Structure formats: C-alpha cells, structure tokens
Amino acid sequence: MALARARNGWVVWATLILALLLGVAPVPQFMEIGRPLWLALFLSFWVLALPHRIGMISAWCLGLVEDVLFGSLLGQNALILTLITFLVLSLHRRLQMFPMWQQSLVLLVVFGIAQLVQLWLNALAGNRPPTLAFVLPALISALLWPWVFAILRALQQRFSVH
Structure with a gap:
C-alpha cells in the first residue's frame, strides 16, 4: 500500500496559529474570565478530522508555544493540551458518531477536566486562588x-485537507 501524501497541511497549521493568536488577543477585562479555549477547540477538531496527522506530539509542542505566549509555567499548557488530545483520541470513534449537541457535552466534560487540572497546577504553583469560575471557559468553549x-x-472541504 502506497503512503498517501498529505495535502494542504498548511491549512491545519494556519488555523492552529490563528487559535494561538485568538488566545492572546486583547479582550475587555470582564470577558477575560470566560475566554474560550481556542487552541483546545481547534486542536480537538483537527484531532477528530485527522487523527493520523495531528496527535499528542503536536499538542505538546503547541502547548509549549502557548506556555511561552502566556508566560505561564513551562509545560503547564503543554500537559493540558496533551490531556485534551489524549481524551479526544480515546473518544474519537464515538465522537464522530454523536450528533453535534452530544459532541458539545462530551467536550464540555473534557475541557472541564482540563480546566480542573489547570486549576490544580495553578494552586500548586501558588499562582491563583481556586475559584469556581474555572468552568466558565470550558462551558463557553463547548457552546462555541x-x-x-x-x-x-x-x-x-474547501482546501481538501486530508
């Protein structure tokens, strides 16, 4: 069996770079607490669409870039994105069969678990006091x-990425 050559991989990376930029784009102060998890959303889509090309190594590398952009503890976002990617890959076949509203609910749980781990890591590092507002980005991301x-x-489909 001949290996299929990847087509238009630049679209994947361009959207992931856009997600990184959306993650650091300035928003009003009152919206900061509910900022969507853009990179996690975009990465989840590409993991579902192209599980043979986008995986945990990509998530780890993007997480390190996000750590540098946010100025957070090095490896924190990398761990979170790798966890999200692992969970999405584990549920890959089920998520593809679910209707959109069920996908949103499953991703709400996945993003909620990731936010809980991030809250735990922040508490260990002494960066932020624990609050219940950590669920808001997961909820908004699931709605988006x-x-x-x-x-x-x-x-x-437009660029026939596969």
Whole structure:
C-alpha cells in the first residue's frame, strides 16, 4: 500500500496559529474570565478530522508555544493540551458518531477536566486562588464547538485537507 501524501497541511497549521493568536488577543477585562479555549477547540477538531496527522506530539509542542505566549509555567499548557488530545483520541470513534449537541457535552466534560487540572497546577504553583469560575471557559468553549466545527469543516472541504 502506497503512503498517501498529505495535502494542504498548511491549512491545519494556519488555523492552529490563528487559535494561538485568538488566545492572546486583547479582550475587555470582564470577558477575560470566560475566554474560550481556542487552541483546545481547534486542536480537538483537527484531532477528530485527522487523527493520523495531528496527535499528542503536536499538542505538546503547541502547548509549549502557548506556555511561552502566556508566560505561564513551562509545560503547564503543554500537559493540558496533551490531556485534551489524549481524551479526544480515546473518544474519537464515538465522537464522530454523536450528533453535534452530544459532541458539545462530551467536550464540555473534557475541557472541564482540563480546566480542573489547570486549576490544580495553578494552586500548586501558588499562582491563583481556586475559584469556581474555572468552568466558565470550558462551558463557553463547548457552546462555541458547533460553530468552530462548521467553519473548520468548511475549510477542510474547501482546501481538501486530508
């Protein structure tokens, strides 16, 4: 069996770079607490769409870049994104069969677990006192999932990324 050559991989990386930029884009102070997990959303889509090309190594590297951009503890976001990618890869076949609202619910749980781990790491490092507001980015990200999915699916089909 001949190896299929990857087509238009630049689209994947361009969207992931866009997600990094959305993650550091300035927002009003009152919206900062509910900032969506853009990189986790985009990465989850590409892991579902292209599990043979985007995986845990990509998540780890993107997480390190996010750590540098946010100025957080080196490896913290890398660990979180790797955890999200592992969970999405573990649920890959089920998520593809679920309707959109069930995908959003599953991703709410996945992102919630990731936010809980991030809260725990922040508490260990002494950076932030624990609050219940850590669930807000996971909730907003789950609500944005249908739109992110539709936009990235259209890009994938338009540029025939596989």
